Amino acid sequence: MGLKLSLRPISSATVTLATGTAFEVASDETILEAAGKAGIWLPSACRTGACGSCKVTVSSGDFFHAGSVAALSAAEQDGCTALLCRAHALGDLQLDVAELPEPPPSERPAVPARVVGLIRESEHVMRLTLRFSALDPLDFIPGQFIGLRHSDGFDRSFSIANAPRVDGTVDLHVGRVAGGVFTGHVFEHLRVNDILRVTGPFGNFTCASVVRPAIFIAGGTGIAPVRAILESLAGDSFAAPVYVYWGSRTQSGLYLDRELREFSERHGIAYIPVVSDRADAWSGRAGLVHEAVLQDFDDLSAFDIYACGSPAMVDAAHKAVLARGARRDRFFSDCFHPSRPAADSQLNTREVWS
Numbered sequence: 001m002g003l004k005l006s007l008r009p010i011s012s013a014t015v016t017l018a019t020g021t022a023f024e025v026a027s028d029e030t031i032l033e034a035a036g037k038a039g040i041w042l043p044s045a046c047r048t049g050a051c052g053s054c055k056v057t058v059s060s061g062d063f064f065h066a067g068s069v070a071a072l073s074a075a076e077q078d079g080c081t082a083l084l085c086r087a088h089a090l091g092d093l094q095l096d097v098a099e100l101p102e103p104p105p106s107e108r109p110a111v112p113a114r115v116v117g118l119i120r121e122s123e124h125v126m127r128l129t130l131r132f133s134a135l136d137p138l139d140f141i142p143g144q145f146i147g148l149r150h151s152d153g154f155d156r157s158f159s160i161a162n163a164p165r166v167d168g169t170v171d172l173h174v175g176r177v178a179g180g181v182f183t184g185h186v187f188e189h190l191r192v193n194d195i196l197r198v199t200g201p202f203g204n205f206t207c208a209s210v211v212r213p214a215i216f217i218a219g220g221t222g223i224a225p226v227r228a229i230l231e232s233l234a235g236d237s238f239a240a241p242v243y244v245y246w247g248s249r250t251q252s253g254l255y256l257d258r259e260l261r262e263f264s265e266r267h268g269i270a271y272i273p274v275v276s277d278r279a280d281a282w283s284g285r286a287g288l289v290h291e292a293v294l295q296d297f298d299d300l301s302a303f304d305i306y307a308c309g310s311p312a313m314v315d316a317a318h319k320a321v322l323a324r325g326a327r328r329d330r331f332f333s334d335c336f337h338p339s340r341p342a343a344d345s346q347l348n349t350r351e352v353w354s
């Protein structure tokens with residue numbers, strides 16, 4: 001239960017970026033809105049607190065969030081991490097972020113992409129392959145995600161599962177959500193040759209090179225961006241040890257198991273699949289995926305850690321690896337939150353709960 005505070009409304013405050021650029025923000029507008037009005041482009045995508053694209057570190061000053069902040073893990077609700085699409089200033093602020101040289105992908109119109117492949121990888125995962133037109137190619141960094149626009153107006157986020165290809169296609173691993181409008185549509189109605197509208201790419205869950213030992217921890221379809229990163233790095237060979245832990249409730253959910261075993265042998269990395277349902281007929285590592293990491297390492301201070309999957313998994317991994325000495329600034333994550341906020345309750349901007 002939080003503490004309810006009454007705030008003195010500010011008329012306006014000054015927000016200063018790491019580059020020294022400054023702009024004014026009024027109490028009834030988000031920092032992202034105020035930046036846009038001032039002609040300053042800051043990273044953003046969903047504008048509903050769901051994707052994390054607008055996440056920044058606040059170096060000084062106070063703020064509060066109004067509305068759902070699903071993209072913040074429990075550890076990030078620390079008063080220093082802000083989602084600019086939800087954050088309101090309580091006074092002057094300094095943000096550890098630089099403005100973008102051009103509009104963020106969210107400001108650009110959605111582009112068409114043709115469905116060129118629909119392959120059932122497992123009972124609950126569909127590999128959806130999209131081709132972009134030569135006029136609107138998708139220029140992405142491995143690890144990033146895109147938004148697929150649905151007729152209800154909300155974009156659903158899906159991570160790209162491959163490194164850039166010559167033919168411009170991308171694979172997505174779409175996990176079916178029980179009762180999910182969009183993922184249900186993909187499984188039941190989407191057909192090859194259909195056209196989808198795509199926004200993005202978004203996100204900074206990327207890894208340009210492995211210079212320190214790295215541990216990737218993925219849950220379910222959280223393996224998609226990890227696969228893209230591994231594929232992109234494979235050409236340069238890995239300069240430091242790499243460990244890939246992939247957790248699934250059941251063995252049948254390890255839909256890339258054979259591919260990852262072959263990849264690990266070819267490139268000399270460690271691949272550790274972990275199944276959590278102990279009733280499953282599985283003879284490999286059992287339990288939760290982050291627990292397997294803890295069983296294998298007493299000290300994680302030398303590692304870069306990349307975690308991707310459900311918010312619960314990423315939070316558990318974050319807590320566990322920090323307790324084993326991992327550096328906070330060497331932990332990188334992408335949480336697969338629902339893209340469409342379930343209850344997008346708006347807080348009164350005169351009140352804050354802490």
Ligand SMILES: Cc1cc2nc3c(=O)[nH]c(=O)nc-3n(C[C@H](O)[C@H](O)[C@H](O)COP(=O)(O)OP(=O)(O)OC[C@H]3O[C@@H](n4cnc5c(N)ncnc54)[C@H](O)[C@@H]3O)c2cc1C
Pocket residue numbers: 050051145156157158159160172173174175176177178179180181182183184203221222224225310334335336337338339340341342
């Ligand atoms: C940055 C990012 C990257 C993502 N990448 C992937 C990916 O590569 N593969 C993938 O399968 N998913 C991914 N997701 C999650 C995916 O976007 C959602 O599962 C999707 O939006 C569900 O849409 P839907 O219309 O089927 O569900 P909705 O109809 O919007 O929701 C139906 C119900 O299910 C709940 N729900 C929706 N999604 C989830 C979820 N992910 N977990 C738990 N409950 C949920 C909703 O709150 C609601 O109650 C990603 C999410 C983010 C934010």
Ligand code: FES
Pocket residue numbers: 043044045046047048049050051052053054055071083084085086
């Ligand atoms: S743009 Fe703020 S969380 Fe997506």
